[in-house]
Amino acid sequence: MTKKLWFQVGIGILIALLIIKYVIEIHWIFNPIVIIIKTIFVPVLLSGVLFYISEPLQRWLEKKGLPRWASISAIVLALAGLVTGLLFIIGNPIADQVNRLVENAPTIGDKIMDVKDFILENKDNLPPQVENFIDSVTNSIQDIVVVGSKSIVNFVSGTVSTIFTLILVPFFYIFMLKDHEKFAPNIYKLFTGERRTWVKKTLEDINEVLKNYVQGQVLVSLILAAMIFIGYLIIGLEYSLLLAIFAFFMNMIPFIGPWISLAPAILVAFIQDPVLVIWVCVITLVAQQLESNLITPNIMGKTLDIHPLTVITIVLAAGNIGGFVAIIIGIPTYAVLKVIVKNIYEERKKIKETATKTV
DSSP, rough: TTSHHHHHHHHHHHHHHHHHHHHHHTTTHHHHHHHHHHHHHHHHHHHHHHHHHHHHHHHHHTTTOOOOOHHHHHHHHHHHHHHHHHHHHHHHHHHHHHHHHHHHHHHHHHHHHHHHHHHHHHHGGOOOOHHHHHHHHHHHHHHHHHHHHHHHHHHHHHHHHHHHHHHHHHHHHHHHHHHEEEEEEEETTSHHHHHHHHHHHHHHHHHHHHHHHHHHHHHHHHHHHHOOOOOOHHHHTHHHHHHHHHHHHHTTSSHHHHHHHHHHHHHHHHHHHHHHHHHHHEEEHHHHHHHIIIIIIHTTTSSSOOHHHHHHHHHHHHHHHHHHHHHHHHHHHHHHHHHHHHHHHHHHHHHHHHHHHHH
């Protein structure tokens, strides 16, 4: 019985649960490690995204004969030039739209409160389900106001954390460009024989999945944000650039992200001119159809091969577990685990086939 797969898996789960239980009970021992991981996690994540975006350029430059230090220097200079150029091109429009948004914030708030008061006055005429939803939204708004009283402290601490992150990102990024080829060998050299071959293949598959996901998702998000920006400009929607930039970052979240980016656009459209709400929905629908049926299949293909229902489940679960950052890394984490499980299954299948042939 001890050789049965279900028995070994069960024992493994029990041992894992016991380890988690005792780690929780003596968590104070691991607090320094947790603090270190939290400190470097976001810089490493951002550096990894930048690395996978620029990795094709580095590979191309080195194929042309440039040494590693020259390719890194060229990429860093190109990235700095790109950021500087973007600041020159869109810096002033962004600043103007932010200033207008700040200036119009009281007016926007008054209009939102007027709509809320109108709905609350007439909510008795609405179905019970809609009434409960309105009460829930009202309570959420009150919670936001309470949380807003602590915004100054949060803003200061968030600013310090952001500055620290921005300082660390270039260091991690440059070291990834310099030594990324040494990471996998330093791991699989710890093994021998068939196990080394399996670890090497698994690490290569993980790297390929992460690379395809990051590069594809960034490109898809950029194209989708550009389409939304052009559409908002055509209908004359205010703060179109800010809304498009917000859409770019939200589109990093598969399936759910684009609909999150729709909410502020609808709010701005409703305040500016209620008729624009229809056009915003049409633009978003057209962009989503083009993205899901034309752009994503041609750019990403079947990189992850994950069912849409699985994606939605992962995103919702990750959001409840770890917030926004967990939502961002939920899908690639699942893809990595899927690669590992798939390789384990294939290895066990190969071992069984070999044993059957031997017998």
